Amino acid sequence: MKKKALFLALALAGSTTAHAQTAAQPETAQKESDSTETTSHKAVSEIDKLTIIESLQTIKKDPSQVKFHSAMCYDMAMPPEYTTFSCPTCGTETQYSYQSYQGEVANRVAYLIRSIGQIKAKTEVDFSDFCNKCSKDNDGQPKLKFTTHCLDCSQTFTWTANTIEELEQLSLLFVSFPVTEVDQGHLGQQKIEPEKLSEYLSNRLLCPACREKHGLK
Ligand SMILES: [Zn+2]
Ligand SMILES: [Zn+2]
Numbered sequence: 001m002k003k004k005a006l007f008l009a010l011a012l013a014g015s016t017t018a019h020a021q022t023a024a025q026p027e028t029a030q031k032e033s034d035s036t037e038t039t040s041h042k043a044v045s046e047i048d049k050l051t052i053i054e055s056l057q058t059i060k061k062d063p064s065q066v067k068f069h070s071a072m073c074y075d076m077a078m079p080p081e082y083t084t085f086s087c088p089t090c091g092t093e094t095q096y097s098y099q100s101y102q103g104e105v106a107n108r109v110a111y112l113i114r115s116i117g118q119i120k121a122k123t124e125v126d127f128s129d130f131c132n133k134c135s136k137d138n139d140g141q142p143k144l145k146f147t148t149h150c151l152d153c154s155q156t157f158t159w160t161a162n163t164i165e166e167l168e169q170l171s172l173l174f175v176s177f178p179v180t181e182v183d184q185g186h187l188g189q190q191k192i193e194p195e196k197l198s199e200y201l202s203n204r205l206l207c208p209a210c211r212e213k214h215g216l217k
Helices: 002-013 016-022 024-061 101-106 109-118 164-174 194-205 208-213
Strands: 082-086 093-097 123-126 144-149 156-161
Touching: 082 101, 093 101, 101 164, 109 123, 109 164, 144 194, 156 164, 164 194
Parallel strands: none
Antiparallel strands: 082 093, 123 144, 144 156
16 A cells, blocks of 8 residues: 555656556556565575575585685686676667776776766766777777866876776775875785875876976976
């Protein structure tokens, strides 16, 4: 009953024509999906429970079956072969090998769009090289391009992230200032040598002239 009331409220919020057309159908559709959801929910949690218990038993019996490693050895047991780049501009989807540079870019689209506002100098990211449709240059070497408005003088300048390592370093730009700590990521792996941090940040927050002016070259 509650569901019906909610549905009516939603329908009323929409246009009246839409209401007339959809009023009959979703009620049944909702019911169907409700029942499948309940069954699958139950099945999944039953399997989960079993898996967890069995795993706990296995580990108890033989802890050496568990691979204890630092996060740097992170690797999926079965990484998918391909990943899909969904162009944020035109929506075209392009497939890339999961572990390639392009694949790493594809996997970061949402993350980058979400976090780019945290960079202290206004920055825009250009994914066009990775989209079959939007790509302009055909030199075969796609680049993740950034345009930054200099923190000091607002002049724009561009820079790129051309390797997987450089993609990983991007999170360094999301630090807060004054910088008191830096997340180097996985244990045993460095995103950047500490003595290069200042240069890295300067080159992405300030235009060349302002770097020079502030002795940051
Ligand atoms: Zn596109
Ligand atoms: Zn400047």
